[in-house]
Amino acid sequence: MVSTLAALNKLGMKPEETSVAVQGFGNVGSWAAKLLFDKGLKVKGVSDISGAYWNDNGINIDEAIAYKNAHSGRLEGFEGADPMDPTKLLTSAVDVIVPAAVEDVITEHNAPFIQAKLIVEGANGPTSASADPIINEKGIMVVPDILANSGGVTVSYFEWVQNKQGFKWSLDMVTERADRIMTEAFEKVYVTSQKYSVPMRIAAYVVAIDKVAQTYKYRGGY
Amino acid sequence: MAATTVYKEPAPRVDTENPLESMMSRFNIAAEILGLDDTTYEVLKAPDKQVIVHMPVSMDDGKVRVFEGYRVVHNTILGPSKGGIRYDMHVHLDEVKALAAWMTWKCAVVDIPYGGAKGGIICDPTTMSVGEIERLTRAYTVAMKDVFGPDRDIPAPIWAPAPRDGLDYGRIFQDRGLDCLGCRDGQAPGNGRLAGPHRGYRPRRNGIDAGRAQQAGHEA
Numbered sequence: 001m002v003s004t005l006a007a008l009n010k011l012g013m014k015p016e017e018t019s020v021a022v023q024g025f026g027n028v029g030s031w032a033a034k035l036l037f038d039k040g041l042k043v044k045g046v047s048d049i050s051g052a053y054w055n056d057n058g059i060n061i062d063e064a065i066a067y068k069n070a071h072s073g074r075l076e077g078f079e080g081a082d083p084m085d086p087t088k089l090l091t092s093a094v095d096v097i098v099p100a101a102v103e104d105v106i107t108e109h110n111a112p113f114i115q116a117k118l119i120v121e122g123a124n125g126p127t128s129a130s131a132d133p134i135i136n137e138k139g140i141m142v143v144p145d146i147l148a149n150s151g152g153v154t155v156s157y158f159e160w161v162q163n164k165q166g167f168k169w170s171l172d173m174v175t176e177r178a179d180r181i182m183t184e185a186f187e188k189v190y191v192t193s194q195k196y197s198v199p200m201r202i203a204a205y206v207v208a209i210d211k212v213a214q215t216y217k218y219r220g221g222y
Numbered sequence: 223m224a225a226t227t228v229y230k231e232p233a234p235r236v237d238t239e240n241p242l243e244s245m246m247s248r249f250n251i252a253a254e255i256l257g258l259d260d261t262t263y264e265v266l267k268a269p270d271k272q273v274i275v276h277m278p279v280s281m282d283d284g285k286v287r288v289f290e291g292y293r294v295v296h297n298t299i300l301g302p303s304k305g306g307i308r309y310d311m312h313v314h315l316d317e318v319k320a321l322a323a324w325m326t327w328k329c330a331v332v333d334i335p336y337g338g339a340k341g342g343i344i345c346d347p348t349t350m351s352v353g354e355i356e357r358l359t360r361a362y363t364v365a366m367k368d369v370f371g372p373d374r375d376i377p378a379p380i381w382a383p384a385p386r387d388g389l390d391y392g393r394i395f396q397d398r399g400l401d402c403l404g405c406r407d408g409q410a411p412g413n414g415r416l417a418g419p420h421r422g423y424r425p426r427r428n429g430i431d432a433g434r435a436q437q438a439g440h441e442a
Binding site for chain 2: 124125128129132145146147149150153154156157160163164181182184185188189196198201202204205206207208209210211212213215216219
């Protein structure tokens, strides 16, 4: 969620004045909600397999996670929020939406009704290609999946490096290095989107493909 | 508040777009902006390697069922390929290909020395026992023994149904006398594990691995 804060910064939005809805309360969703909650964002809506839940004053995510853990991983019956229509969560009145459940949840059908200024794709492929033009037209910033959730593979890479070296890093080292990598990647994608005047998603692909293409060029891969 | 409607994950798909086409449409736009040369375009648009296996697995009822599994290595120019394995009835080779390419872009965008890969097994883990899933996972690992390796292709149990998968890969690799250390990540604590915690960074879904990530966080 380093990228969420970086994006808010670019948009000139203050975390403590920002509201968010998180779709999915599994590992990605609940951690995203928790980290954003800790940074002072108001998490107004969350959803999981049992339904969606809303609290206009903000949901206490610590309580929600504790409830979930005590109720076989589900939020059903959680009293810190009211049940709502889960299909309305992503189009609810919040500044940021974090689709962190499954793919193809933002489509040409619901994209026109999105009110958020920022979409952070916690899940892989939550936005179908047909929704891209609508989102771009509306001027919504998207932190695309390949950027937003690449923290996972980054930390896996750290594990592999440590295993190869037989050298255990401290939690602080892991967090600090992961945060730095994510911050730098976000900045690179942002600068690229400005340079070519393209949405963040395309910019992320440009950065990635350029990296691979340059490597082929220098290595003489074929 | 509106009445709660039944919401199921995976959510009903309004759009059933081909994930590979969806990915390729964005890839094509980026390639055009970059002025990517034709050779590199041709190299990157298709995966380096696609492996399809059929795995006989003994089920609890005594019968043997044959499962189909895939491993797609999209690209390894930046380093050994990396990617999880999906256990799902809807696993489709096109989807696995898209996700493998996705892993290439993901690693490249954060500039880590990994290529991209993805695996998939057509099965319904919700109707299988832990023992059946474990035997299936072992069968898959054995079937992919020539693909996997700490410096070749590194699996990660991203859609794994049981928290023991990381452990199983490590163990099977050990059984085979291979260096398994580099292949192990995302596994349960207390296993001679050297790695850092996944806290807040692990792209797992449906809460399956939440407990493990939290434990890992506490362990560090």
